[in-house]
Amino acid sequence: METEIPALLKARELIAAERFTFHSARMRMKHVTKDELATMDASSDRCALELSDAQVDVMGYACLVAIMAMGKGYHRASQERLTGVVQGNGSAGAVVNSAGALIDGLKAMGAKKVAVVTPYMKPLTEMVVDYIRAEGFEIVDYVALEIQDNLAVAAHDPMNLPGIVAGMDIAEADVIVLSACVQMPSLPAVSTVEAQTGKPVLTAAIATTWQMLNALNLPTRVPGGGALLSGAY
Template sequence: MMLGWRAKIGQIRPATAIEGAEEWRTVAPKGVAFADARTIVPRVDNDGLEVMMAQVITAAEQLATSKVDLIVQCGAPGTFLKGAGADEQIKKEIFDAVGIPAITMAESAIVALKAVGAESVAVGTIYTDDVNEALAKTIEAAGLRVAAIEGLQITDPYEASLHDADSAYRLGRSVFRKAGKADAILISCGTYRTFETLPYLEMDTGAAVISSNQSTLWHALRTLGLPDRIPELGRLWQY
């Protein structure tokens, strides 16, 4: 049987990390396959992410040779640092270049937060304060309230791969306590592992938990019309 007989998803990810791609593969629904393309990210800041985004179309062209059904631009800061309209712009550029629809990691988190009915969100990230400020503006521009935001101050993209999933759990608990009250927790970074601890963070806080990899996989499947549920990845998968 052909790999990807239900769907083939192309993912554009930073070259420094395998974590996000492997998280997807550990829970992949039957009949769904992934093709990978990589971009070089010198630093997690404006300049470094400009370098990353300059490689997206070349990466999309590579994925197009695999005849994927959807292209996913991972590396959320690559679009949210550019402000409103950046997600739509890069999706259009990808489609114009290769004729394949695209989604982004940044937009996926917003779509997921709205799907679970969140109005306020506690945000934990690997990012520095200036990158977090841009993320908070993007979230609030989408009509959500950022109750608290906390980052690990990481600028070396490889460093995020050194954290186990329990790091994301601790960060999520910490920022949720700072928020006082929030409907949801967002853990932002596609390299930052979250899958093993998502249900425990939801259980221990009572909040819906959205992470970059979880929400982007969910958004990709729903965009392709696939209704699969992966309950071990949190309440988002009820939708």
């Protein structure tokens, strides 16, 4: 989140007048396991409270799998609870999360059938796939890269992704989710995969940026942000 979302918003500054500042509060997590994710999610109230001290206009809960590991539909409960925390501290800042942003972005694009790439271990990937299915989408194919160490997820080369997608069955996919994780870099590969497949590409970081811009009532056009950030949605 701390790399690709600022990169997207900085790219937007090249075509629009608004300027952005970036603030973060961290939930601790070293290994992407269900237990660590649950502990991490329990820290989200603290992080929202800290960021609301800064009176930020919008905050994004970045970890998609931490939300999805807490049970189907949890992105709504998390957003509602954290909004209450923020408002209780006298802030009007909006709260979004990457899990809800991905779902809402797919719906905005009119997707029915989706292909998904995740860095997670297979059991967590299956949890993510089931969560997306429960929101009304068909998963035509998915890949779990099975990277458990969180820093190794961040170090994964995004230019491996075109080759990974080339090995997937995406013929019937309406949208390719190139990275269902804001931690796994994917932005440099988005235009390559769109050109390679002829299909729109979405990532958790792109979806979260789109959701943040919507929360700020700003136009959702960002150069290099794929179909969702073309300004059409």
